[in-house]
Amino acid sequence: MSWIYLILAGLFEIGWPLGLKLSQTMSSKFIGVSMAVVCMAVSGTFLWLAQRTIPIGTAYAVWTGIGAVGTLLIGILFFGDSASIGRLLSALLIVVGIVGLKLAH
DSSP: OHHHHHHHHHHHHHHHHHHHHHHHHSSOHHHHHHHHHHHHHHHHHHHHHHTTTSOHHHHHHHHHHHHHHHHHHHHHHHHOOOOOHHHHHHHHHHHHHHHHHHHHO
């Protein structure tokens, strides 16, 4: 169950930078900022639950990795961010590192 909590935490970690970005593009900044705050709280709660059994270093790396790579993909798919080979390879290295932490456990 802890790994499910951790994956959910990582997915909600994507939500807060997305909410902040939306607050810059929407007429009502309140909605985007509110989304960011809620996602921060939910993400932190799920991370807290996951850390009951997953080592803190592994949990933190997975959490931030999902957030970083997920946010990168959202930026590429929906906001026109660069999808250069260097950026994509760097994201792949993050994923490889996360898998390595899991396998080395």
